[in-house]
Amino acid sequence: VQLQASGGGLVQAGGSLRLSCASSGLTFSNYVMGWFRQAPGKEREFVAAITWSGGATYYADSVKGRFTISRDNTKNTVYLQMDSLKPEDTVVYYCAPQVKSGSIYSVKTYDYWGQGTQVTVSS
DSSP states (O other): EEEEEEEEEEETTTTTEEEEEEEEESGGGOOEEEEEOTTTTTTOEEEEEEOSSSSSSOTTTTTTEEEEEEEEETEEEEEEEESSOOGGOOOEEEEEEEEEESSSOOOGGOOOBBBBBBEEOOO
């Protein structure tokens, strides 16, 4: 199983970025997909998740109303549209499938992280 996140970069506060995460080696449409982020020295934290059909989405309070998660099962790809970016959004972003039962918000239920993508928001 491989997950490859991309689309990060440097943007000014208030700007937008769209992250993509392409997967291979798993039946993508069977899984809830999540985005998480991690700052140096801190635990990985939940950002957003989307059910297998895309019918339900979940967000951390810190990004609700600014970020939008979506997926294209024909392309085995999940996206994170990030608008109104803030300097505190500056971290590495990762995607992963939820492979264990449990809370959709819990990082412990996700695996196959792959490389993340760095987002830097300047003030």
